[in-house]
Amino acid sequence: MDMSNIRELYEEVILDHNRNPRNFMVEPEGANRHAHGYNPVCNDEFTVHLKVEDGIVTAAGFEGAGCAISTASASLMTEAVKGKTEAEVQALFRSMHELLTQEDTAGDVGKLEVLAGVHAYPMRIKCATLPWHTLHAALEQDPETATTEPA
Numbered sequence: 005m006d007m008s009n010i011r012e013l014y015e016e017v018i019l020d021h022n023r024n025p026r027n028f029m030v031e032p033e034g035a036n037r038h039a040h041g042y043n044p045v046c047n048d049e050f051t052v053h054l055k056v057e058d059g060i061v062t063a064a065g066f067e068g069a070g071c072a073i074s075t076a077s078a079s080l081m082t083e084a085v086k087g088k089t090e091a092e093v094q095a096l097f098r099s100m101h102e103l104l105t106q107e108d109t110a111g112d113v114g115k116l117e118v119l120a121g122v123h124a125y126p127m128r129i130k131c132a133t134l135p136w137h138t139l140h141a142a143l144e145q146d147p148e149t150a151t152t153e154p155a
């Protein structure tokens with residue numbers, strides 16, 4: 005995909021997932037990994053819930069409140085991780101972090117590539133990365149609040 009196509013698709017996907025976020029206000033039954041994330045730059049705040057069974061993420065949901073970009077990123081993320089192994093989700097986290105912060109990744113992120121469109125709005129990059137940091141914290145079972153700011 006070239007960058008102008010990504011930008012066009014980005015607008016559509018963000019609108020769609022913000023209007024109708026998937027797995028939103030859902031804590032899957034039996035969820036056993038949870039983390040809280042906060043982006044002070046934009047006041048985005050989410051809790052991510054995962055159900056991990058035999059090393060596979062079988063369900064994912066998120067709760068909280070954030071801007072359109074953080075909400076859409078979380079929505080896309082919860083769809084993308086379902087059915088993946090923990091190792092695959094960790095690899096996806098690293099690839100998405102590269103894509104969102106460096107504009108490119110060698111990893112295969114599938115349709116999530118559309119989130120690279122956030123680079124047209126540099127102030128919003130932390131909104132897009134927040135759900136991914138929170139996902140990472142949930143997998144690591146990190147009790148601290150995940151944040152987009154360096155410690």
Ligand code: ZN
Pocket residue numbers: 043046047048070071072073074130131
């Ligand atoms: Zn935001």
